[in-house]
Amino acid sequence: MTSDTITPDTARPASMPYGALFLLMTVYAFNMLDRQIVTILVEPMKADLGLADWQIGMISGLAFALFYTLLGIPLARIADRGNRVGMIAIALAVWSGFTALCGLARNFTELLLARIGVGVGEAGCTPAAHSLITDYVPREQRGRALALYSLGVPVGSLAGLVLGGILLATLGWRAAFLIAGVPGILLALIVWFTLDEPRKRAITTQTAVPHMPLSQVLATLRRLPSFWLISFGTAMGAFGYYGQASFFGSLYMRTHVAGIDAMAAGWGVPSTVFLGLSLGLIVGLVGMVGTFVGGQLADSAARRGIRGYTLVPSTSLVIAAPLFAGAALSPTVSLSFAFLSGAIFVHALNYGSVFASVQTLVPARVRAMAAAVQLFVTNAIGLALGPLFVGIASDLLAPSLGTEQGLRAAMALVALPLAVGSLLFWLAGRRIEADEAKQGA
Numbered sequence: 008m009t010s011d012t013i014t015p016d017t018a019r020p021a022s023m024p025y026g027a028l029f030l031l032m033t034v035y036a037f038n039m040l041d042r043q044i045v046t047i048l049v050e051p052m053k054a055d056l057g058l059a060d061w062q063i064g065m066i067s068g069l070a071f072a073l074f075y076t077l078l079g080i081p082l083a084r085i086a087d088r089g090n091r092v093g094m095i096a097i098a099l100a101v102w103s104g105f106t107a108l109c110g111l112a113r114n115f116t117e118l119l120l121a122r123i124g125v126g127v128g129e130a131g132c133t134p135a136a137h138s139l140i141t142d143y144v145p146r147e148q149r150g151r152a153l154a155l156y157s158l159g160v161p162v163g164s165l166a167g168l169v170l171g172g173i174l175l176a177t178l179g180w181r182a183a184f185l186i187a188g189v190p191g192i193l194l195a196l197i198v199w200f201t202l203d204e205p206r207k208r209a210i211t212t213q214t215a216v217p218h219m220p221l222s223q224v225l226a227t228l229r230r231l232p233s234f235w236l237i238s239f240g241t242a243m244g245a246f247g248y249y250g251q252a253s254f255f256g257s258l259y260m261r262t263h264v265a266g267i268d269a270m271a272a273g274w275g276v277p278s279t280v281f282l283g284l285s286l287g288l289i290v291g292l293v294g295m296v297g298t299f300v301g302g303q304l305a306d307s308a309a310r311r312g313i314r315g316y317t318l319v320p321s322t323s324l325v326i327a328a329p330l331f332a333g334a335a336l337s338p339t340v341s342l343s344f345a346f347l348s349g350a351i352f353v354h355a356l357n358y359g360s361v362f363a364s365v366q367t368l369v370p371a372r373v374r375a376m377a378a379a380v381q382l383f384v385t386n387a388i389g390l391a392l393g394p395l396f397v398g399i400a401s402d403l404l405a406p407s408l409g410t411e412q413g414l415r416a417a418m419a420l421v422a423l424p425l426a427v428g429s430l431l432f433w434l435a436g437r438r439i440e441a442d443e444a445k446q447g448a
Contacts, residue, residue, distance in 0.1 A: 035159025043167030064398025072391035075126035083134035083379030102128025103191025110184030138375035154302020154359025165291020172283015236435035243428030245389025247421035253394035266340035297355030305360035316364035320357035321432035335418035
């Protein structure tokens with residue numbers, strides 16, 4: 008007996024519920040759009056508001072992630088016993104509204120508060136979505152289902168970078184925030200009225216999952232060393248990725264100005280539009296392919312046991328580490344784009360597997376809570392500290408190396424946490440089968 012024996016709805020569909028998964032993926036894409044659009048707007052926003060790199064790191068990472076992580080656990084607690092669809096819809100409306108408010112900020116403090124609001128809203132989305140998706144599909148399809156949901160990362164990144172680049176060149180950074188935020192409020196209404204909550208049927212058929220006390224939830228997770236190794240491994244991967252991603256726009260606008268201008272002139276478009284399109288295609292389309300392939304690899308590897316889910320991230324992160332460093336240090340735009348494309352593809356391979364491993368490992372009654380704890384660790388370390396680390400390192404290195412080379416060196420340092428993440432996933436793979444056996448004991 009495994010953790011899958013306790014479900015709120017024993018009659019899962021025989022095929023993948025692609026309509027519901029596509030809608031959830033779209034919600035997650037809006038989530039990432041509202042995060043990623045900051046990347047392309049950083050330099051003009053920095054000049055307009057007089058910001059330092061450490062302040063960029065604050066609004067891109069720490070301020071957002073602090074409230075995102077702190078509220079994630081109590082909101083997941085509600086999701087484990089309440090209406091997950093309603094939570095996702097409300098969360099979407101909240102973060103979209105605060106994204107629009109970013110465009111009205113007149114100084115660092117107002118921008119900081121608006122980004123905190125975005126983090127508060129986004130805290131209610133992914134734990135509830137992971138729990139919902141796990142109820143939608145059988146175990147053997149979870150890697151692909153969660154990878155499909157995770158396609159929201161590259162799709163939203165593509166939309167944020169491309170839309171941000173176009174709007175920046177035509178209407179300015181303030182309008183970009185306003186236009187990015189409003190559609191999410193409309194999507195929240197669609198989610199509220201169309202997405203299915205299996206627990207409603209469970210209540211009708213008297214198969215609802217009993218509520219587990221918080222002390223028992225935490226005790227369950229404490230008994231699973233592999234859960235914590237996976238969570239910290241995910242955090243190290245996020246530290247490296249978000250540390251670089253928050254400064255993608257700055258890297259090319261500061262260190263490759265001539266190359267970007269020349270390429271943009273060749274295509275007959277403004278430099279910001281060209282950069283937004285280029286980064287959007289790399290992070291978006293390449294990331295989509297990597298996420299899709301990773302979901303297939305995850306389910307294929309997991310056919311031989313749950314340990315297979317840890318093999319994909321342990322391999323992908325150690326390969327991604329030198330590729331991200333190469334993207335930061337490359338002397339030309341073309342070579343940097345090539346390294347970045349490889350890094351994004353390889354890093355995206357792990358999205359489906361890192362979440363499927365946890366959702367398969369833990370009991371059904373704690374899935375949203377487990378996702379929230381995993382995201383708490385991931386974002387408290389990765390999203391909160393990754394951009395801040397790169398920003399501080401860049402400011403500290405600037406007096407000796409210059410602003411351009413200081414940023415390059417700071418971004419290259421993210422290879423180290425990526426390698427540490429790979430090691431943690433390898434260690435998790437050695438423990439996860441024994442931990443799964445505990446759940447059936």
